[in-house]
Amino acid sequence: MKIYAEQIKxxxxxxxLFTFTYCSTIPIGTVFLPYVSAAEIRSAWLKVVVAVIPYFLFIYLLKKTTDKHGTRDVFxxxxxMAPSWIYYIVLVYFFCSALYxxxxxxxxxxxxxxxxxMQATEQHVIMLTYLAIAGISVFYGIKAISRMIIVMFLHDIILIASLALFFFSEDFRWLFVRPVFDFQLLTFMESSISEVSRYGGVVALLAFLPYVDKNVKIINPMATSxxxxxxxxxxxxxxxLGxxxxxxxxxxxxxxxxxxxTATSATGLFERLDLFFLTVWVMSFYKSALIFIWFTSSLLKxxxxxxxxxxxxxxSVVTGMIIxxxxFTPAITNMGWEPYNINNLVYTLVLPMGIFCYLLVRKNKGQGASDS
Amino acid sequence: MMKLWKWLFFFTLLTAAAGCQLDSREIDHRTMVLGMAIDKTEEGEFIVTVQVPVIVPTEGQLGPSEFETLTQTGATVWEAISNIEAMTPTVLFFGHLKTVMFGETLAREGIGQVLDMLDRRAPLANQVLLLIIRNRIEADKFLSQESPLVNLPALYIERFFKADQKLSRSTDVKLFQYRRDSNLKGNAGLIPLAYSDRENIFIEDMAVFIKESLLAN
Structure with missing residues (x-):
């Protein structure tokens, strides 16, 4: 079972790298879009455009850091470079947040x-089969995961392209999507946090980059994705909204x-085509699970x-913990979204950018040695 | 030996992965609901009627599709539906529901809550057609009205709108379209009207709803 980088020639x-970036973020970010737990969503389409900017800064700083120190292993x-107690606190926080x-x-x-x-199936049956399959799939290692998500990425593209046809249907009206700016500052801030945290999946890149071929220029695939x-x-x-x-x-x-x-479908065999699309969507969740179980277990390592x-x-330990x-926790509808979104924002954006800045101001060890 | 373990593991996983077993139901264990009519009695109870197709075998081969309409009343729509379910040996399946009809009495009182309930039911596609039945005939009677042109009234409605009759004086309105329009600032929506003279089905004109209640037709 070859899971980690040193075993990959x-x-x-x-x-x-492109598909990993895309698939780590898309499923959970999209499935509830533009729903942000009853917060303001009228201008959600505008906020998702603005919310990506900090993550472009994230990958820019990541590139600068890896270029400066000549290694892609940020951890x-x-x-x-940091005191070991800081390193372990940061790592424990990353691990707990990845589990969350x-x-x-x-x-x-x-x-x-x-x-x-599956309305009649118990939650634990769905949960256990999902996690068991995802957990066992991670045994095959990051290279197998990477290949698998490239294949499944095509499903996503077909799904998204099919949805794009709605723009040309009579049901879609531009009238409904006009931006409306709410002047309630708190609501605006809350919904903005939700929109920013949708891009949080890219944090898994921190563990993935060391496995990327050294000849690959990382900034282009990441930024395009x-x-x-x-x-x-x-x-x-x-x-x-339309x-x-x-x-x-x-x-x-x-x-x-x-x-x-809402997709108008033909009668007969393809009458409920939406259920087929839904299955593709569930596959998309599997991809995301593969990435995050692998990311969490690499943090544990x-x-x-x-x-x-x-x-x-x-x-197995990570999958067992998630199970x-x-x-033993209540359903998602009874859980608060705000703590999740705020934590997502901190561990996927604020903390990594802090680490990049710290590493950028520190002298390259090799460079320091030659200076002295 | 290792290969054997791998295969054994694979088949164990395959068995465990059959998570949908609890939800799997054979087609003959489902009662497909194709049409539903909802109205209110004078006492304020909901009358719910569902139309289900019945395949009747005739002389060694499958005969023409026929249908049954089942009606029950209840203090809520759910109660009436569960009363209908008590009359059937199988589970009511709304995944293939084509049309939902409302009696004029209920429409004047307001259909907002009923539509909200229907829209939140995930198995029910949000593209079902809506129809208001004029007071000339009760909604449940309308649903059981057989047309010489199409056997099942629920399918008649669907065919009528899919044919997109250019000369018709009404147009189709789906569940999500009505909900969207009535949620806009004007709180106004349109639903096509229908009635029957016991021989033929007529679909013409539109009912105007303001704040979920029938205002004019």
């Missing part, structure tokens, strides 16, 4: 599946799923001071 290419750099993301992703999948596909993510979010927001209008959109659990339901030879043990947390 040839690194992952730019296509792998290793932090370990060598996995928990939220699992809960989201469960609620979507139970609402739209981030742009495509923004276009996808923008399109979904526009479509949902088809349903603001007042109805806010009552929908998963606007994109409702949008699929860095946290443990001694070396564990069998990596599948780490993956336990999922079983």
């Amino acid at each position: 040839k690194g992952i290419g730019s296509a792998g 290793q750099l932090l370990k060598s 993301t996995c928990l939220f992703g699992t809960k989201s999948l469960v609620i979507i599946v139970q609402t739209y596909l 981030l742009f495509v993510i923004m276009v996808t979010y923008l399109m979904v927001s526009l479509l949902v 088809v349903f209008g603001f007042d109805q959109a806010i009552t929908l659990l998963s606007p994109i799923t409702a949008l699929m339901q 860095k946290l443990i001071p001694f070396r564990i030879k069998r990596d599948w043990i780490l993956v 336990l947390l999922s079983l």
